[in-house]
Amino acid sequence: MIRAPLVNSVLGAARTTRQLLLRRNAFDDAVGLAITQPRVPSASSSQPPASAPAPRSDALELRALSSCPLWFSACLRAKNALTRALEAADRDSVEAHLTRFGALLRLGRVLNSLGALGPSINFVEKRLHKWYDQALKDGISRGLIVPGTTSGVHAKKMLSVRVEPATAELMSKEATQRQKYEATLQRGLAGQGYLHFDDEDLTGLSMPMRSVWAAAVGSAAVWRAKKYRVPVGHDAMNRIMPFCQNAATREKMFEAYFANFHGEVDSAALDLLRARQELAERLGFRNWAEYELKPLVVGDPATAQQFLDGFWRDAEPALKPVLRRMEELAFASSGAPATRNDRSKSKLRQCDAAFLRAVVNREADTWELAKFLPADKSLPRILEVVGRAYNVDFHEVQKPELAERLLNGWHRSVRIYEVIDGPPRSGAVGVEAQQRRLGFVYLDMFARISLLGRASVQLAGAAMVCPGHAYVSMNLMPAGMGSMKLLNPEEMLAMAHELGHAVHMLCHQGSAQDFDDLPLDVAELPSTLVETIALQPSVVSQYARHHSTGGPPPDALVKSCQRDAQFYVRSLQSANVVLGLHGDGFDPHSATPEDLRAKAVSLWQRYSPIEAHPGFTPLGEDPGLHIGQGANHIAYLLCYMRVDAILHGQQQGAPARGKASVERWQNQDFAGRVRSQLLDRNYPGQRLATLLPPLTMSSDSAALDKKPNIVRPLPHPFPSPPSTGASLLSRALA
Numbered sequence: 001m002i003r004a005p006l007v008n009s010v011l012g013a014a015r016t017t018r019q020l021l022l023r024r025n026a027f028d029d030a031v032g033l034a035i036t037q038p039r040v041p042s043a044s045s046s047q048p049p050a051s052a053p054a055p056r057s058d059a060l061e062l063r064a065l066s067s068c069p070l071w072f073s074a075c076l077r078a079k080n081a082l083t084r085a086l087e088a089a090d091r092d093s094v095e096a097h098l099t100r101f102g103a104l105l106r107l108g109r110v111l112n113s114l115g116a117l118g119p120s121i122n123f124v125e126k127r128l129h130k131w132y133d134q135a136l137k138d139g140i141s142r143g144l145i146v147p148g149t150t151s152g153v154h155a156k157k158m159l160s161v162r163v164e165p166a167t168a169e170l171m172s173k174e175a176t177q178r179q180k181y182e183a184t185l186q187r188g189l190a191g192q193g194y195l196h197f198d199d200e201d202l203t204g205l206s207m208p209m210r211s212v213w214a215a216a217v218g219s220a221a222v223w224r225a226k227k228y229r230v231p232v233g234h235d236a237m238n239r240i241m242p243f244c245q246n247a248a249t250r251e252k253m254f255e256a257y258f259a260n261f262h263g264e265v266d267s268a269a270l271d272l273l274r275a276r277q278e279l280a281e282r283l284g285f286r287n288w289a290e291y292e293l294k295p296l297v298v299g300d301p302a303t304a305q306q307f308l309d310g311f312w313r314d315a316e317p318a319l320k321p322v323l324r325r326m327e328e329l330a331f332a333s334s335g336a337p338a339t340r341n342d343r344s345k346s347k348l349r350q351c352d353a354a355f356l357r358a359v360v361n362r363e364a365d366t367w368e369l370a371k372f373l374p375a376d377k378s379l380p381r382i383l384e385v386v387g388r389a390y391n392v393d394f395h396e397v398q399k400p401e402l403a404e405r406l407l408n409g410w411h412r413s414v415r416i417y418e419v420i421d422g423p424p425r426s427g428a429v430g431v432e433a434q435q436r437r438l439g440f441v442y443l444d445m446f447a448r449i450s451l452l453g454r455a456s457v458q459l460a461g462a463a464m465v466c467p468g469h470a471y472v473s474m475n476l477m478p479a480g481m482g483s484m485k486l487l488n489p490e491e492m493l494a495m496a497h498e499l500g501h502a503v504h505m506l507c508h509q510g511s512a513q514d515f516d517d518l519p520l521d522v523a524e525l526p527s528t529l530v531e532t533i534a535l536q537p538s539v540v541s542q543y544a545r546h547h548s549t550g551g552p553p554p555d556a557l558v559k560s561c562q563r564d565a566q567f568y569v570r571s572l573q574s575a576n577v578v579l580g581l582h583g584d585g586f587d588p589h590s591a592t593p594e595d596l597r598a599k600a601v602s603l604w605q606r607y608s609p610i611e612a613h614p615g616f617t618p619l620g621e622d623p624g625l626h627i628g629q630g631a632n633h634i635a636y637l638l639c640y641m642r643v644d645a646i647l648h649g650q651q652q653g654a655p656a657r658g659k660a661s662v663e664r665w666q667n668q669d670f671a672g673r674v675r676s677q678l679l680d681r682n683y684p685g686q687r688l689a690t691l692l693p694p695l696t697m698s699s700d701s702a703a704l705d706k707k708p709n710i711v712r713p714l715p716h717p718f719p720s721p722p723s724t725g726a727s728l729l730s731r732a733l734a
Helices: 005-022 026-030 068-088 091-113 121-141 155-162 165-190 207-213 234-243 247-261 264-282 288-293 301-334 350-360 364-370 375-390 402-408 430-435 489-507 512-516 525-535 537-543 555-560 565-581 593-605 622-629 634-648 659-665 668-679 686-690 701-706 726-733
Strands: 194-197 228-231 392-397 414-421 437-446 461-466 469-476
Touching (some): 005 068, 005 402, 026 068, 026 091, 068 091, 068 121, 091 121, 121 155, 165 247, 165 264, 165 622, 194 247, 207 234, 234 247, 234 350, 247 264, 247 350, 264 288, 264 622, 288 301, 301 350, 301 565, 301 634, 364 489, 364 555, 375 392, 375 489, 375 525, 375 668, 392 437, 437 489, 461 489, 461 512, 469 489, 489 525, 489 668, 525 537, 537 555, 565 593, 565 622, 565 726, 634 726
Parallel strands (some): 437 469
Antiparallel strands (some): 194 228, 392 414
């Protein structure tokens, strides 16, 4: 919502009154009360017409969805309808109203995270969930709701009502500890305190990079001892560590930043790991990693560890050339001879590694490439790339003018797009365009800045608000006052990735709850695919244009943003940290915060050729964010390998980046096949079936056949990915 409490209160009250007078409820409309017709399938898709709810005919107005009483009223009607269906023993009606009630509860949670519903939601949400849980229990006991078969129910919710109260309390405790951990981690990422530097301290950073830390009044800020006041947070680390030529500045920033993650963050992580271990054991698993890996194609921690070890064996040779050049630069600057003497670990300092790697890989060119990625002009072009990949078309609606946004409630940072099924067609208007409408995407570009001038540091993400509506939060740092926002290549790729999620959400044929329960290595595959396509050099040239001249970037700049082996190794390190902390090798109950930090470093070190700095902790980097999400981060690496196989098949090496391959990937036939196989399908309750060990452990086939509420564990919907990362890494070296 727009940050205007008084205006929000007045306009929200007016919109609520209007709905009451018209006897309309925007929450009922949002979850698809008026379902009249199936969506027309894409001409390039082999899927039959869908029976899923048709999306709303217009974009959501957040202002109309900001009334907690109206939300409660919609939930109450859904609850009463579900109760009547249970009394009538109508299984189809029970599933429909159960899906509707669950969708309303889910919608309330999503809207609350967007700041649309006020704190009063917390007073009624518990009562609503009690009603929902009781209806679930009644339906299961009567055989009207079948785990693994009845759709529209979250797996964890189904699980929570099947277990004894003590286990349900542990599930609630795990969720609470996760929230506490993520809040504590956010404080560390945002940073505490400031460092003060002059121009000579920040040599190597361009003026646009350092200008955000200068005083708005320039040299008139006589109260400052030094020119730049740098917050010790994640954004400053990303600017200083790769590009600052002053080694003393890099070391000072490194130590100050990672000091934010000792103590409180370690303790919060340990509390979360303890809660998860208790819950996993109560559910019949040895540890949390075993619980969360079961729905993935790797299946168990031992298989996952074998996969990671194999990938590291493939990656080590790819890292050596860059590591050798980094050492030569380090030794040259110190005057020492450039010899390694077959050491198992490089003697490079970790606080210098990012800078030396940036020099070797010419990462400074990525900031030059940013000049070809002005946000306003590049955004329509990247939407075209995503559209061609999945055979959809984006049209912006509701321009972000202040007056209109005050009325509809969306922040001016949000861009609203209508998504049409099929390629652009100038004649597709009116009824035809409405029939082919997949829904709407709400692209929130920038992070909100606190009153203290600090931005929240969160991973970009996408969420299905309700059928036909997907919200994408990029959390980008806004440009400084009077400056143009230029996107760096990673920001652009993250945008393509999240837009891939959004299109997947609009194409998905099941309910929002079914989508949420997709195995992570299934849910992340469509977004990873479009992200990979957007990275190809000939595709980058399609959306990158100079902010002033409009010309394309030179080939050298385009090559600077291509991912090398180090990118995949960082994902490998993160996956190993979260896997190891949730596995058998770490006992959170007997560990101290210091033990947790040491274990996290050793897990990171397993796949690193550089010794960790004494002050370093992986919780200050991506692993810290991924620990909150769970133990299944390996899914991302699996997706990169599977995407490589989809795009290139058995082809090896550099030729796969040619224009002919890119033209094939952007062909309507290829997009149609990808849509039908990855986006339009409604996978069965894979996760639900595997999260209910008491229902799947019986080996008696006759017992399984006799009891309708006992389901067989389903196989993973995709075949195993390639057994080696050599093909993927060979393309990273090309």
